[in-house]
Amino acid sequence: MIIRTAKDVEGTPRAASGPGWRSARLIVEQDGLGYSVHETVVLEGSELHLEYKNHFETNYCYAGEGEVVDLATGVTHALRPGTLYALDRHDAHILRATRGDLRLVCVFNPPLAGDETHDASGSYGPRE
Numbered sequence: 154m155i156i157r158t159a160k161d162v163e164g165t166p167r168a169a170s171g172p173g174w175r176s177a178r179l180i181v182e183q184d185g186l187g188y189s190v191h192e193t194v195v196l197e198g199s200e201l202h203l204e205y206k207n208h209f210e211t212n213y214c215y216a217g218e219g220e221v222v223d224l225a226t227g228v229t230h231a232l233r234p235g236t237l238y239a240l241d242r243h244d245a246h247i248l249r250a251t252r253g254d255l256r257l258v259c260v261f262n263p264p265l266a267g268d269e270t271h272d273a274s275g276s277y278g279p280r281e
Contacts, residue, residue, distance in 0.1 A: 155180065155184060157179050157180075158179075159177035159179065159192050162177045162178060162179065163177070166267055166268040167179075167181060167267040167268070169267070169268060169269060169270055170270075171270050172199075173195060173196050173198075173199030173200070173201060173250075174193060174194065174195045174196065174199065174201060175193070175194050176191045176192065176193040176194075176259070177191060177192045177193075178190075178191045178265060178267040178268075179191060179192060180264070181264055181265055181266055181267035182263070182264040182265065182266050182267070183266070183267070184264075186264070187262070187263075187264065188260055188261060188262045188263075188264050189260070189261045189262075189264035189265045189267070190258065190259070190260055191258070191259040191260075191261070191265075192256070192257075192258060192259075193212075193256075193257045193258075193259050194254050194255070194256050194257075195217075195219065195248060195249075195250040195254065195255040195257070196250060196254055197217070197250045197251070197252070197253055197254050197255075198250065198251075199249070199250050200247060200248070200249045201247065201248045201249075202245075202246075202247055203245070203246055203247070203248060204224075204243065204244070204245035204246070205240060205243055205261075205277060206243050207243075207263075207277060208243075208261045208262065208263060208265070208277060209239070209240060209241060209243070209261070209262045210239070210240045210259060210260065210261050211237065211238070211239040211240070211259070211260045212237065212238055212239075212240075212257045212258070212259050212260075213236075213237045213257060213258045213259075214232045214233060214234055214235070214236045214237070214255065214256070214257055215234055215235075215256055215257070215258060216234055216253065216254070216255075216256035217233075217234075217250060217252060217253040217254050217255040217256050218231070218232060218233045218250075218251055218252035218253060218255070219231075219232040219248065219249050219250045219251050219252070219255040220232055220248075220249050220251060221238055221246050221247070221248050221249075222246055222247040222248075222249075223244060223246055224244070224245040224246055224247065225244065225245065232255065265277060
């Protein structure tokens with residue numbers, strides 16, 4: 154059984170961050186579960202341009218408000234506590250935190266190693 158808190162990963166390679174976001178990678182590839190789980194905070198006013206070309210991601214909002222824009226369709230979806238969105242087609246998207254810090258539980262498949270940050274295209278590299 155694995156028991157871990159966001160505080161446990163502070164100051165380790167599992168605590169990743171970039172402009173406008175920070176993420177505690179609670180379950181990573183090394184844990185051997187076949188997926189990774191992160192607690193991610195997108196700071197109020199931030200806008201992230203993302204496209205996970207090598208991963209599927211599901212996000213559950215539990216605090217704050219924001220929106221996700223599907224760049225293929227131009228449709229904007231509101232995010233608030235209790236909303237889930239899944240990037241099931243490696244969807245290019247914009248993620249915005251509009252009211253308070255947007256707090257998400259994120260699940261990635263394949264799992265992240267834990268120390269990744271976004272490249273210029275808003276993606277994480279392929280698994281080696």
